[in-house]
Amino acid sequence: YGKRMEAHAGPAPTVRDRLFSSYGLLRDPEKERPVIEFYRKYHRAAAESIVALAGSIKEALARPLVCGTFYGYLLEVPRIHEAGHLAPDVVLDSPHIDLLAGPYSYQSTNDPASERWESDLYDGADNWLGRARGVGGDGAFRLMLESLRRRGKLYASEIDPSTYLDEVDGWRGIGGSGSKTAKGSVQILQRDVGKVFAEGVAGWLYDFGPLHGVPTGWYGSPELIESVKPIMDLMRRRRELDLSPAAKTAMIVDHRCSFVTQHWLADRPWEGQGIRYTDLFNHWFLNSQNRALQRLGAPVDYLHHFDFEDLDAQNYRLILFPNAFTMTSTELDSLRSKLAGSGATVVWYYAPGLLSDRTANLESMTALTGFKFSELLKPGPLMITCEQRSGDAVQLPLSFGVKSAQNYRPRFSVDDRDIEVLGHWTDAPKRVAFAKREMDGWTSIFVGTAPVPSRWLRRLASHAGVPLWSSSADVVCGTRSTAMICAQSDGQRILTLPTPMVSAGGGDPMREHRLDLKFGDVQLFIADEDARR
Structure with missing residues (x-):
C-alpha cells in the first residue's frame, strides 16, 4: 500500500479495524464509516487505473482495436475485500474497455470425502446444490453478463478444463468430475463451448497441457476436436440471429455488500465451504446460491444493482436480491417505485435495505420489503426449517442454509400476521425466517439465509409465472x-x-x-x- 494509493484512498485503517466488524456479520455504518469509505475509494482507485491504462493503449496505437481486461468478477472472488473487483461501474462505463474476460466457475466441493477438484456443493442440510465443473457441471460465468450486454461489451469465457490426455497429477483434476475419461472430456467441452454459443458470447480454450507434459495439449486429440466442430458451425450461423435475452428470472447483485460485511478472514478456517479465503456472503449468498439457481431449468440474467431499471421490474417475473443490504433512502424509494404494480415476485435475502450511509434501521427493511421485523438477540445458525404442505407435486427440502458449526448475528425474523409463513429459524421455531406477502401489485418474499435449493427456486419461479423451459431441474x-x-x-x-x-x-x-x-x-x-x- 504505497503513497500513490494513499493519495486516492486515504490512509489504510488498522488491521484490527478491517478484520473485526462491530455488528457481527455486518459493519455499523456510523461506527465503521472510515473502513467502509476506505474500501470504496481503494477499489475505485484500482478500477480507474485499469481504465487509464486502456485509454493510454488506445491513444498510443492510434488505430481501431479491441481492448479488454480481466475484471468484473463478483462470483467466487477469494480475498474479496482486498482483491475483489468492487468498482464495476467505473470499468463498465469506460469507452476504452470493449471486452471483459474471465475463467468460468472454479468453486470446489465442500464434501470432505471428495477430491480437491471435485465441485459438488452441499448446504447445511446436505441438500445438493449442484456441481460447478466436470460432467454435469454448470460451468457458470462469474460476471454480471446482462450488464455487459446492455453496454455493448463483449464477454470472453476462458475455458480451461483438463482432459483425459493429461495423465500427470497436479492440474490433472481441474477439469472436474469425469474429466479423466475420453467420454467425460467430450461432454465437458461440449458444455463449455456450447454455453458460449447459447449465451451469445465469446470464448477461448486456455490450454495448460503443454506446461504439464502433454505435447498435444489438453484439447489436441481428434476425438475432442471433432466433438466441437458442429458447435463451431452453429457459431457461424448465430451471426444472423436475434441473441437478445429471453430470461424471466434475474439475480441483482450489489458489489457494495463487501464494504459493509465481515472480513473474509473472520470465517477462518472456512469450515464447510470447501474453498478457503472467501467470506460468508460471497460464498453462500452468491457462489453457492448460484449453483442452485443454475438448476432452475430456465435462463437467468445477472445484473449489477445500478442497472436495474423500471422495465426490468415489468419484464422479469422472479427477481432475486441476495445481498441488497446497503442503500440510500433515495435508492430505496426508487426501488419500491419500480416494483409497484409490476407483477413481479421479489426474493429479499437476510437484511434487505438495513444499512444506510449512517445507521442500521429495521424500519428501512420494512419500507423496502413490506414485512415488519425484529432482531434475534441470541446468535444462532443460519438455518431454516421449512413449513411442509400437502399437495406439492415435488417434495421440497425440509430445511436449508449455511453449512457451519458457527453461530451468527445479527439475524432477523418477520413479525407480521398477514403473511404466508414458509419457514422458521431452526433454533427458534417460533421466529419466522421465510415468508411471503402480497404488496401493491407485486409479491414480496423474505428469506433469512442462503442458499435456497433449486426445488424451492423452481416452486417460487412457477408461482411467479416464470416459464420453466425444462420440466426437470436442469x-x-x-x-x-x-x-x-x-x-x-x-x-x-x-x-x-x-x-x-x-x-x-x-x-x-x-x-x-x-x-x-x-x-x-x-x-x-x-x-x-x-x-x-
Whole structure:
C-alpha cells in the first residue's frame, strides 16, 4: 500500500479495524464509516487505473482495436475485500474497455470425502446444490453478463478444463468430475463451448497441457476436436440471429455488500465451504446460491444493482436480491417505485435495505420489503426449517442454509400476521425466517439465509409465472434464438423453448422437444430461419 494509493484512498485503517466488524456479520455504518469509505475509494482507485491504462493503449496505437481486461468478477472472488473487483461501474462505463474476460466457475466441493477438484456443493442440510465443473457441471460465468450486454461489451469465457490426455497429477483434476475419461472430456467441452454459443458470447480454450507434459495439449486429440466442430458451425450461423435475452428470472447483485460485511478472514478456517479465503456472503449468498439457481431449468440474467431499471421490474417475473443490504433512502424509494404494480415476485435475502450511509434501521427493511421485523438477540445458525404442505407435486427440502458449526448475528425474523409463513429459524421455531406477502401489485418474499435449493427456486419461479423451459431441474441457458440443456438426472424431460428451434442433432423446428437424457448429456438448439420466414 504505497503513497500513490494513499493519495486516492486515504490512509489504510488498522488491521484490527478491517478484520473485526462491530455488528457481527455486518459493519455499523456510523461506527465503521472510515473502513467502509476506505474500501470504496481503494477499489475505485484500482478500477480507474485499469481504465487509464486502456485509454493510454488506445491513444498510443492510434488505430481501431479491441481492448479488454480481466475484471468484473463478483462470483467466487477469494480475498474479496482486498482483491475483489468492487468498482464495476467505473470499468463498465469506460469507452476504452470493449471486452471483459474471465475463467468460468472454479468453486470446489465442500464434501470432505471428495477430491480437491471435485465441485459438488452441499448446504447445511446436505441438500445438493449442484456441481460447478466436470460432467454435469454448470460451468457458470462469474460476471454480471446482462450488464455487459446492455453496454455493448463483449464477454470472453476462458475455458480451461483438463482432459483425459493429461495423465500427470497436479492440474490433472481441474477439469472436474469425469474429466479423466475420453467420454467425460467430450461432454465437458461440449458444455463449455456450447454455453458460449447459447449465451451469445465469446470464448477461448486456455490450454495448460503443454506446461504439464502433454505435447498435444489438453484439447489436441481428434476425438475432442471433432466433438466441437458442429458447435463451431452453429457459431457461424448465430451471426444472423436475434441473441437478445429471453430470461424471466434475474439475480441483482450489489458489489457494495463487501464494504459493509465481515472480513473474509473472520470465517477462518472456512469450515464447510470447501474453498478457503472467501467470506460468508460471497460464498453462500452468491457462489453457492448460484449453483442452485443454475438448476432452475430456465435462463437467468445477472445484473449489477445500478442497472436495474423500471422495465426490468415489468419484464422479469422472479427477481432475486441476495445481498441488497446497503442503500440510500433515495435508492430505496426508487426501488419500491419500480416494483409497484409490476407483477413481479421479489426474493429479499437476510437484511434487505438495513444499512444506510449512517445507521442500521429495521424500519428501512420494512419500507423496502413490506414485512415488519425484529432482531434475534441470541446468535444462532443460519438455518431454516421449512413449513411442509400437502399437495406439492415435488417434495421440497425440509430445511436449508449455511453449512457451519458457527453461530451468527445479527439475524432477523418477520413479525407480521398477514403473511404466508414458509419457514422458521431452526433454533427458534417460533421466529419466522421465510415468508411471503402480497404488496401493491407485486409479491414480496423474505428469506433469512442462503442458499435456497433449486426445488424451492423452481416452486417460487412457477408461482411467479416464470416459464420453466425444462420440466426437470436442469442447467438451461439461451437467448431468443439459441439454447443449451445440460441434464442433471437420467430420464425423460420436456424442453419448451420460446420460439421453434432445431436440435443441433437434426430434426424439425419445434418449440417442444421431448428428450431422453443421461446425467451430463448436452444438447444445443438453434432457431430455424426458414421456419421463421
